[in-house]
Amino acid sequence: MPRKSAARKLSWGWELGPNHWMSVTLRPSGLRYIGSDWASQSGGDYAGGFQSLAEFDRDSGLQEMPVAVATEIAQYIAELPRGHAVRIVIVGTAPAEVHYTIDDEPYLRKADAVLFDGALWEGPHQISGMMIFPIADSRRRRKLKFKQHFVVAAAMTLEIPSAAEDATV
Numbered sequence: 001m002p003r004k005s006a007a008r009k010l011s012w013g014w015e016l017g018p019n020h021w022m023s024v025t026l027r028p029s030g031l032r033y034i035g036s037d038w039a040s041q042s043g044g045d046y047a048g049g050f051q052s053l054a055e056f057d058r059d060s061g062l063q064e065m066p067v068a069v070a071t072e073i074a075q076y077i078a079e080l081p082r083g084h085a086v087r088i089v090i091v092g093t094a095p096a097e098v099h100y101t102i103d104d105e106p107y108l109r110k111a112d113a114v115l116f117d118g119a120l121w122e123g124p125h126q127i128s129g130m131m132i133f134p135i136a137d138s139r140r141r142r143k144l145k146f147k148q149h150f151v152v153a154a155a156m157t158l159e160i161p162s163a164a165e166d167a168t169v
Contacts, residue, residue: 010076012069022048022063026073027105030118031056033063052118053077083119085155088127090115092162095144100129115160120152131162 013023019038024031033048049062056077061070090098090113097110103125109115115127128147135142150158 014066083121086120087157088116089113090162091159095131096134097132102127122152124151
């Protein structure tokens with residue numbers, strides 16, 4: 001996160017209806033949306049989506065974001081130093097799914113070698129998680145943990161090696 005906001009997490013929120021609201025938090029990897037709906041029996045918090053900064057610039061906000069909130073976020077983002085294009089991919093054996101975090105922001109990918117394709121601000125970052133590989137016994141799976149520190153200084157591709165034979169059951 002840029003120095004400008006390192007001391008606090010930047011969040012905005014709005015109502016979608018009675019007992020139903022949405023919040024969005026600016027993270028180094030983009031905008032994370034979290035909804036809270038207490039209008040239904042199964043109410044509670046839910047993932048409302050994710051947008052890279054480039055997607056926000058192109059499409060504006062998600063989840064019925066009010067114009068005033070979108071304008072405030074756009075003004076704040078315009079003052080931030082821009083990051084660089086970063087692509088994070090798995091090379092080697094393709095896992096069935098990957099549970100991971102980038103700078104403590106959680107993600108889940110299924111059957112996709114591209115873990116991230118967007119912009120990250122200059123400076124140090126970390127990706128860590130677990131790759132899951134199916135095996136013949138459908139009740140069991142092989143798991144491979146990974147953790148990698150990297151520094152963004154220019155556009156880059158980061159390759160995360162994957163080998164099912166190195167995974168543990």
